Amino acid sequence: MGFLQWVTAFITGHASVSAPATPFAAAADGLQLAAHYGDFAAFLYRPDFDRFLRTQVLPFREPDSVHLGFLDEDHWPEIHPFNFPGPFYTGSSDTCGTGVGEAPANVMNDADCCEFVFRQPVTFHELDAVLNAAAVEVFDSYSSNGHERWTYAACRAWWANRDTLLRHLADEGVAAMNDGQVQRYGDYLRGDAEADLRRYCYFLLNGSYPTDPQIPLPEL
Numbered sequence: 001m002g003f004l005q006w007v008t009a010f011i012t013g014h015a016s017v018s019a020p021a022t023p024f025a026a027a028a029d030g031l032q033l034a035a036h037y038g039d040f041a042a043f044l045y046r047p048d049f050d051r052f053l054r055t056q057v058l059p060f061r062e063p064d065s066v067h068l069g070f071l072d073e074d075h076w077p078e079i080h081p082f083n084f085p086g087p088f089y090t091g092s093s094d095t096c097g098t099g100v101g102e103a104p105a106n107v108m109n110d111a112d113c114c115e116f117v118f119r120q121p122v123t124f125h126e127l128d129a130v131l132n133a134a135a136v137e138v139f140d141s142y143s144s145n146g147h148e149r150w151t152y153a154a155c156r157a158w159w160a161n162r163d164t165l166l167r168h169l170a171d172e173g174v175a176a177m178n179d180g181q182v183q184r185y186g187d188y189l190r191g192d193a194e195a196d197l198r199r200y201c202y203f204l205l206n207g208s209y210p211t212d213p214q215i216p217l218p219e220l
Contacts, residue, residue, distance in 0.1 A: 029061060030125030036060065040124055045200075045209035049087050050145035061131070070135050075143045082110060082165055084193070085155045085200055086120035086146050088130055093141040100179060102136060103129035108181035111173035115141070118185040120196075152201050152218060159197060159220045162189055194220060 037043045037057075046052060050071075058068045075091025083089035088106075092114065093099070099107035099115040106126055108118045115137065121127040134142035166189060168174060175182045198217040202210045205218060 029128040030123065033057070033061065033124040033128060037124070040122070040127075041209045041211060043124075044087060044121070044127070045147075045203045047147060047207055049147050050143075053087075053144050058131075061128075067135075070137070070140050071142055071144045073140055073143060074145060075141055076145070076149045079149075080110070080114065080116040081158075081161075082118065082168070083116045084118055084120060084188075085150045085158055085197060086117070087144050088117045088120060088134075089143055089146050090114075090116050090137075091141045091143065092139065094138040096138060097177065098136045099133035100181060102133035104179065104181065105184070106130050107133050108185060109174070109177040110168070111171055111177060113177045118181060119188055119193075147204070150200075150204060152204050155197055155201050155204070156220055159194075165189065 034040070054068070054071055058071075062068060073091075075089070078091040080090050080093070093116075095113040097109055097113050097115075100109060103126065106117055106119050106121055106129060107115055109115055115133070117130065121130050130142075134140075134144075166186060169182050169186050195217075198220060199210050201218040201220070202215065210217065
């Protein structure tokens with residue numbers, strides 16, 4: 001979302017008090033996180049990620065801010081079914097469409113313009129973008145406790161409904177609410193998503209992320 005759009009949304013009551021991040025600011029924050037925390041897979045895939053993120057990473061990222069409670073709620077009971085399994089997910093969001101502007105590689109809208117995470121972040125830059133999307137979402141509908149909620153069985157059940165999701169993505173109304181994310185999510189589901197989800201299932205079962213390509217991964 002551009003600055004003028006954000007100002008309009010704020011004036012009309014459809015945006016939170018956090019200003020939108022510029023691409024430069026997001027890249028700078030991503031570099032700062034990478035320099036401080038090192039390997040991204042080891043950072044993201046740890047059993048205590050939710051608490052680690054909220055109590056350590058967010059204060060490090062924004063040491064002067066007191067408004068860091070935007071990931072404190074557990075939205076699992078109302079999780080949007082199209083969230084891709086992983087640490088980040090949304091419940092019932094607003095319909096302002098701010099997430100797509102903040103994290104275009106990770107967040108998209110359904111036909112009603114409600115947000116969900118269609119791909120988990122794979123770099124510190126994308127992580128920073130998802131955090132920005134969560135920070136500006138009016139209903140604070142993002143959660144980061146997916147590691148505590150997803151199970152191997154739940155991931156398999158989610159993957160079994162992939163065709164339903166692909167049919168939803170074919171709806172013209174969904175494309176109208178996004179900016180290329182429909183194609184990205186469809187390509188992802190037909191491509192790398194299966195391997196990514198199998199690696200995530202390995203993490204859920206074993207407590208560590210598989211970095212060795214020779215490690216046998218759980219089937220879906």
